[in-house]
Amino acid sequence: MNRTLILLRRELLSTFVSPVSWIILVLFLLVMGANMYISIIAVGGDLRQLLSSAYGGLVFWFMFLVIPPLVTMRSLAEEHRQGALEVLMVTGISDASVVIAKWAASSIFYFTLWVCLLPLWGVLSLVGDVEPGLLFTTHVGIFFIGSAFCANGILASALTAHPLAAAGLSFTFNIALFMVHFFSNLFRPGEIELLWIEHVSAIHHMVDELTRGILDLRVPVFWSTLILFSLFLATRVLERRRWA
C-alpha cells in the first residue's frame, strides 16, 4: 500500500510538472469555456438547463471520450518501450501497485480538469441560484465514468508498447461503451433489454439522471465494477509480460 502511494505521488508529480498536462488544461478550459458560454446563451440563462446542455452536449462527450486516451496513452506503453517498466518491476513493486498508481494519477488529473471549470459556476452563483446538489451529482458522474474511461486507457496502454496505438485502442473501448446507448432504439419502453442498456449507458447516466440531480446507486456500482475489471485485466497483462 505504502509503495502504491509513493508511486502515485511520483506519477502525480510527473503529471503536474509536465508541460503537456498544462497545455491540455489550457485547451480544455478554452473549449469547455466556449461551450459554457454558447450553452448559457442557447438556454436563455436557465441554470438547470445549462447543466444538462453543457454536460450532456456534443462538445462535452467529445472532450469526455477523447481526453482519457490522451492522458493514459503514455502511462504503461511508453515505459514499456523505454524499458522503464522492467526496472520498476525488479524493485519489488507489484504489478497491481503499478497499475493502480498509474490509473489513480490519470483519474485525478482528469477529474482536476473538470474541477477547474467550477470557478465558472462560482461566477454564475453571484448572479443566479446555482444548485449545489446538481453540480455534485454531475461531478460524481464525471468522476466515476471518467475514471472508468481512464481504466480502459490503462488497459489499452498495457496491451501495446506504442502510445498512439494505446490511445486508439482506448478510444475504441470508450466509444464502444458510449455507443451501447443507441441500441436502446431497438427496444420499447418497459422491456428488460432496454433497462439493461440504460444500466450500462453513460449517456443515460449523465443526461437523464446525474445532470438532473438524480443519483442512482447503479451508477457508482456499474462504473466501479468496470474500473476494477479493467484494472484486473491490465494487471494480468503486465504479469503475462513478466512471464514472457
Add this chain to the structure above:
Amino acid sequence: MSVLTERKNRARRHVPLQILLALWCVFVANAWVFHSSIRSDWTADGLLTVTDSDRELIKALTGPVEVVIPLNLGPEIEDTLKTRVLLKSARWLEELSQVAPNRLQRPILIRVNQEGEKWAAERARRVPALEETDVDRIHFFHDGRRVSLSSEELADFRIPSALEPEGVAEILVDRTREGIESALRRLIREDQALIRISQGSGEPGLKEAGNNSMAALRKDLESRGAQVEGIRLPFVESIPGDTDLLVVVAGGVGSWEPLGASVERSIQRYLDAGGGVVLLLPGKNISGLEGMLSRSGIDVGPGLVAEEIALEQGLVRPAFVAVGRQVHPRHPVTMPFLKRGLNARFSPARVLQLSEEATPLLTTGPGAWVERDGRMAQRDPGESPSPQVIAAASEVGGGRLIVVSSWTPVLNALWQGDSRRFLLSCFHWAAGETQPLGAGREPITRRVELSAPFRNSFFWTALAVLPACAFFGGLLVSALRRRNA
C-alpha cells in the same frame, strides 16, 4: 521440465479462469444493483422525489399503464414553454415508472414531425385509437381506457401579447405532478370527487374570463380530477348527498347577500351527515352562518387583521393584510407545509376566535393586530400586536368544517402562491381525503438575466481569465522546475 516452464503453464491455465471469475463477480454485483437500486434526489426543491403517496398510487395500478407523448410543437415561445412542460412530465413519468416498471411503463416520446412512421404505427396499435390530431398531449392507456392530458392542464402560462413587447413568457404554476397523479387516479377509479361552489348571492362566476371570476380555481380543481359545479344555496332545500365538498364563498366583487337561516340549516344538516364544508369569510358583512360557526367552536371577531408590510428600500407600511406564517404542526391540512414554511396572504382578513372544539390551522406572525375601526390600517396604542388566527378547522358531527378568514384568494388574479396551496390542502381534507394533496408549485426561477454586462464578463471569464490562469500556472511550474533542476 523446468520450474519456470511449469509455472508459466500453470499461469496460462489460471488466467482465463480468473478472468471468468472476475466477469462473474461484475455480473453478480450489477444484477444485484439492477434489481435493488437506491435512488436519491439532489434537486433543491425535491423536484423528482417520489413520495410515499406516489408509491402507493403506482402500486394500486392493477395492470400495465402505457404512456404515449406525441410532440409536434412549433418554434414559437408559447410552444417552447408547452414543450418544456410536456418534457418535464415525461421526465417525471420516467421517475415514477422506476417504482414499478411493470405497472407504469416508461413514456414513449414521439417527435411527430421527425418520426412519422413511428407515430403512424403507434396510432394503429392503440385501443382506443389515437387520431392524427392527438398530438402535444400525454395519453395514458390502461385496460382499454384512455385518459389524455394537455399542457394547459399541467401548467398555467403567461404569454405576453403583441402590445407588451417587454413582457416575458413564463410558466406561472406548474402542476405536472398533480396532473399526472390525477390522470392515474382517473384511470383506476371511475368516480370523481364532486365539489360544489356557492353561487347566486353575488359570488364571482365559475366560468367567466377576467380577474373577477373563479375560473382559475375551477380549472385547478378539475385538473386534479374533481368535478366542479355551482350551487345556488338560497334556492335549494338541502345540499345534494353526492356532494363531496361544499365551498361557500361569502363574498363578491359587487354586492353580496348574507346567507339566510334556511341555508344555515341545510349546511348544518349536510355537515351532520358527514359532508365537508370550506367557508371563506366576507371582508365586512356577516356571512349568515355565524350561529353554526359558534356551535363548532369558531367565532368571527370584529375588525380586520392588519400588518406592517415590507416595501422596497427597507420601508414598511401598515396594510389590511394577514400573512399566514405559522401552521398547526399535526393537522393533515398543514403538515405538508411544516418543512418549507408558508407565506399565505389574505386581504382583507377577519380574525377568528376559537374554543376547544376548533383547531387553529393558520396564524399570522407576532406583528399583526386587529384594526377594529376597519377604515385605516394604523395601529393605535390600545391595539397590541400578537399572532392572529386566520384559518381554523372543526369536526362537526361526522363532517369536516374549515373556516378561512378571507374570500378573495379564490379570484383569478389572486389564485396563486401559498394562499392557493393552503386552500387546496383545505379542500382536500374537507372532502374527506386523508392523504394531503400536493398543490402544485410555482416554478423556482433558476435563471440569470443575460444582460450585456453579464454576457461580456462571462465571455471573458470563460474564454480568457480561466485559460490564462492555467497558462500562467503552467509557466510558473515550468520556471520552478528549471530552478530546481
